[in-house]
Amino acid sequence: MAEKDGGKALRAAPAEGAPRRSQPPLSIKDIARIARVSHPTVSRALQNSPLVNAETAEKIRRIAEEAGYRASAVARGLVTRRTRSIGLVVTTVADPFAGEVACGVEQTANDHGYSVFLADSNADPERERKVVRAFAERRVDGIIVTSSRVGALYLPMLAEMQVPIVLVNDQYPGAFVHSVMIANFEGMRAAAEHLIALGHRRIAYLGDQFGYQSDAERLAGYRAALGTAGIPAPAELVADGDGKPEAAMAAMEKLLALERPPTAVCCYNDMSALGAMRRIGARGLRVPEDISVSGFDDLFFASYLQPPLTTVRQPMRRMGRMAMDSLLRLMSGEESVPRIRVDAELVVRASTATARAD
Amino acid sequence: MAEKDGGKALRAAPAEGAPRRSQPPLSIKDIARIARVSHPTVSRALQNSPLVNAETAEKIRRIAEEAGYRASAVARGLVTRRTRSIGLVVTTVADPFAGEVACGVEQTANDHGYSVFLADSNADPERERKVVRAFAERRVDGIIVTSSRVGALYLPMLAEMQVPIVLVNDQYPGAFVHSVMIANFEGMRAAAEHLIALGHRRIAYLGDQFGYQSDAERLAGYRAALGTAGIPAPAELVADGDGKPEAAMAAMEKLLALERPPTAVCCYNDMSALGAMRRIGARGLRVPEDISVSGFDDLFFASYLQPPLTTVRQPMRRMGRMAMDSLLRLMSGEESVPRIRVDAELVVRASTATARAD
DNA sequence: GAATGGGCCGTACACGTGTGCAAAAAGGGG
DNA sequence: CCCCTTTTTGCACACGTGTACGGCCCATTC
Numbered sequence: 001m002a003e004k005d006g007g008k009a010l011r012a013a014p015a016e017g018a019p020r021r022s023q024p025p026l027s028i029k030d031i032a033r034i035a036r037v038s039h040p041t042v043s044r045a046l047q048n049s050p051l052v053n054a055e056t057a058e059k060i061r062r063i064a065e066e067a068g069y070r071a072s073a074v075a076r077g078l079v080t081r082r083t084r085s086i087g088l089v090v091t092t093v094a095d096p097f098a099g100e101v102a103c104g105v106e107q108t109a110n111d112h113g114y115s116v117f118l119a120d121s122n123a124d125p126e127r128e129r130k131v132v133r134a135f136a137e138r139r140v141d142g143i144i145v146t147s148s149r150v151g152a153l154y155l156p157m158l159a160e161m162q163v164p165i166v167l168v169n170d171q172y173p174g175a176f177v178h179s180v181m182i183a184n185f186e187g188m189r190a191a192a193e194h195l196i197a198l199g200h201r202r203i204a205y206l207g208d209q210f211g212y213q214s215d216a217e218r219l220a221g222y223r224a225a226l227g228t229a230g231i232p233a234p235a236e237l238v239a240d241g242d243g244k245p246e247a248a249m250a251a252m253e254k255l256l257a258l259e260r261p262p263t264a265v266c267c268y269n270d271m272s273a274l275g276a277m278r279r280i281g282a283r284g285l286r287v288p289e290d291i292s293v294s295g296f297d298d299l300f301f302a303s304y305l306q307p308p309l310t311t312v313r314q315p316m317r318r319m320g321r322m323a324m325d326s327l328l329r330l331m332s333g334e335e336s337v338p339r340i341r342v343d344a345e346l347v348v349r350a351s352t353a354t355a356r357a358d
Numbered sequence: 359m360a361e362k363d364g365g366k367a368l369r370a371a372p373a374e375g376a377p378r379r380s381q382p383p384l385s386i387k388d389i390a391r392i393a394r395v396s397h398p399t400v401s402r403a404l405q406n407s408p409l410v411n412a413e414t415a416e417k418i419r420r421i422a423e424e425a426g427y428r429a430s431a432v433a434r435g436l437v438t439r440r441t442r443s444i445g446l447v448v449t450t451v452a453d454p455f456a457g458e459v460a461c462g463v464e465q466t467a468n469d470h471g472y473s474v475f476l477a478d479s480n481a482d483p484e485r486e487r488k489v490v491r492a493f494a495e496r497r498v499d500g501i502i503v504t505s506s507r508v509g510a511l512y513l514p515m516l517a518e519m520q521v522p523i524v525l526v527n528d529q530y531p532g533a534f535v536h537s538v539m540i541a542n543f544e545g546m547r548a549a550a551e552h553l554i555a556l557g558h559r560r561i562a563y564l565g566d567q568f569g570y571q572s573d574a575e576r577l578a579g580y581r582a583a584l585g586t587a588g589i590p591a592p593a594e595l596v597a598d599g600d601g602k603p604e605a606a607m608a609a610m611e612k613l614l615a616l617e618r619p620p621t622a623v624c625c626y627n628d629m630s631a632l633g634a635m636r637r638i639g640a641r642g643l644r645v646p647e648d649i650s651v652s653g654f655d656d657l658f659f660a661s662y663l664q665p666p667l668t669t670v671r672q673p674m675r676r677m678g679r680m681a682m683d684s685l686l687r688l689m690s691g692e693e694s695v696p697r698i699r700v701d702a703e704l705v706v707r708a709s710t711a712t713a714r715a716d
Numbered sequence: 717g718a719a720t721g722g723g724c725c726g727t728a729c730a731c732g733t734g735t736g737c738a739a740a741a742a743g744g745g746g
Numbered sequence: 747c748c749c750c751t752t753t754t755t756g757c758a759c760a761c762g763t764g765t766a767c768g769g770c771c772c773a774t775t776c
Binding site for chain 4: 717720721723724725726729730731735737741742
């Protein structure tokens with residue numbers, strides 16, 4: 001056996017040295033040869049197994065350290081059938097909301113020794129299938145999906161892959177999957193109530209026509225606040241954006257063109273509010289003197305706008321952490337809370353003010 | 359041989375069925391058994407190798423498809439010694455700049471069949487070492503690092519890991535690594551020249567005290583413009599932020615408190631401009647009537663600010679794509695352009711205007 | 717009809733790690 | 747000194763895929 005190993009090693013090293021420009025990284029067997037033990041002993045030593053003699057283990061660890069040995073997660077993943085990696089699907093990581101969530105996910109993942117594969121779906125179902133397929137081939141131990149518009153679509157994949165999935169602010173309510181959701185209804189209701197308390201009676205809602213569930217819930221919260229206060233919410237005051245500034249500008253334009261334009265507008269999110277405020281300013285109107293504007297998310301720029309944006313805060317990074325925590329629990333076999341609901345907090349700033357006297 | 363395989367399969371399937379809740383994903387051998395061929399034939403068929411009979415290959419592919427077989431990238435990576443994955447290091451993916459770059463990297467990576475590991479360094483050297491170590495263990499084929507403040511630190515790791523690295527806007531100029539860099543000097547010089555052309559004579563620079571190289575280059579561009587125009591740039595007009603709005607507010611405060619405050623300020627980046635504008639507004643001054651402000655990056659919110667921000671555009675997503683393209687070339691053994699320089703484009707909006715008459 | 721050759725397939729390994737089991741070594745008691 | 751227990755180590759395999767090599771079958775050629 002020593003002959004076989006030694007022979008191979010001797011052949012491999014110099015023979016490959018010349019033609020190959022980069023020699024492969026050292027393996028557990030290389031360390032074993034140096035330490036004059038068998039490779040299983042090295043394996044056990046590096047895992048701090050109590051099955052190996054303390055000083056032998058120490059010696060092996062020292063040699064491995066000095067040689068700059070890095071255990072192959074690939075080989076380990078093959079034999080243990082656990083890669084200690086997860087897949088993170090996001091519409092696009094360039095979106096500030098997704099970026100914050102990803103940040104939270106990544107940090108807790110790394111803290112627990114997991115690596116995360118990032119994939120942008122671009123809200124394209126075709127691409128979405130592709131990235132999940134890639135995750136399946138990578139044998140990820142779990143998957144987190146943010147703001148998917150096709151959350152339910154993951155269920156069959158889940159069944160096929162046998163891998164736990166956690167959704168963050170997904171758009172399908174009924175599905176019995178694990179998820180971390182913001183309190184859309186209560187959050188938007190609080191924003192609307194705030195505007196009502198400021199004396200507004202003509203309050204618009206600038207939504208996300210593709211937002212499905214979260215948009216529906218926020219719209220419901222807006223309606224509930226108005227309903228309770230006995231304020232009408234005519235259809236003309238509900239405008240459709242797409243969650244981005246550009247479409248929000250067009251939607252705001254429509255609202256401003258109304259015979260009786262609103263004196264306040266609840267936006268689906270901060271990106272929409274960005275577009276709305278821009279349009280209002282472009283029309284020579286002022287926020288909040290002429291129109292009050294509220295957002296949702298509390299993205300980093302909200303407090304730096306002129307005027308600072310009143311908005312409903314989502315603890316995005318924390319939600320990412322919570323999603324990862326939940327996934328960690330699921331991956332270790334424990335059951336986790338199926339649907340985690342996160343409270344939203346109204347942050348009042350200067351973009352909302354008392355209504356102008358009609 | 360049929361006996362051995364069959365026997366093992368028969369034992370494995372029902373014996374494991376009861377206690378294990380999830381059976382392992384099907385392997386190439388399972389497909390081979392169904393198709394009544396050997397597993398190498400399946401392997402070749404799925405790779406579209408010409409070494410296997412066309413109709414046999416077709417049949418195998420059909421069976422694999424119907425069975426929902428997903429080849430294990432883990433096992434393939436072990437034998438081919440190429441994982442078709444890369445590592446992406448970023449200070450934090452919550453930063454809009456990093457998010458855009460990551461988006462570009464991820465897209466081209468996926469288009470070429472590569473998966474990307476995401477890791478936030480938080481500008482913490484300790485954590486940075488940790489993530490690179492993780493990448494080494496994952497046996498990534500390449501690494502991309504954005505805006506690292508310790509770019510040179512990667513050189514020894516590079517040597518150790520035998521893996522190509524591409525840096526995006528790194529902070530060390532002299533190092534002979536591959537990188538994609540924005541034209542910091544020319545970009546900021548253009549911004550300063552623009553302000554000079556508007557009649558400004560007292561122009562400040564709000565920099566990034568930790569920005570090292572990119573800050574130094576942008577500051578040099580600013581100085582060059584002023585120097586050429588014969589305009590003094592006293593030290594009091596160079597204030598230090600940290601590239602984020604909060605510190606920029608403090609820096610702006612100092613500039614405003616000067617005996618002769620500036621009539622224009624060139625900010626290191628858009629995030630700094632955000633803070634600067636906020637502070638200016640809070641002091642009851644107006645942009646651009648009282649003070650002109652310019653940024654750098656052209657982040658998504660720049661055109662939606664009040665007033666829209668004049669800034670120097672960095673094609674961030676494209677830079678991410680270029681970095682990945684460069685890395686793809688390096689990984690396939692070709693040589694690539696060592697330092698790719700990307701032109702910056704001044705985008706004039708409404709945050710800059712002609713100087714007030716003194 | 718035998719030799720040659722090409723197309724196609726299977727056998728045998730390799731990749732680097734983890735682990736059950738047996739064997740060896742060490743220690744302790746009679 | 748031997749036997750038994752405990753500690754420590756090595757052997758043999760497994761994980762799922764890729765590939766060099768040899769062999770089989772069939773067609774072609776001398």
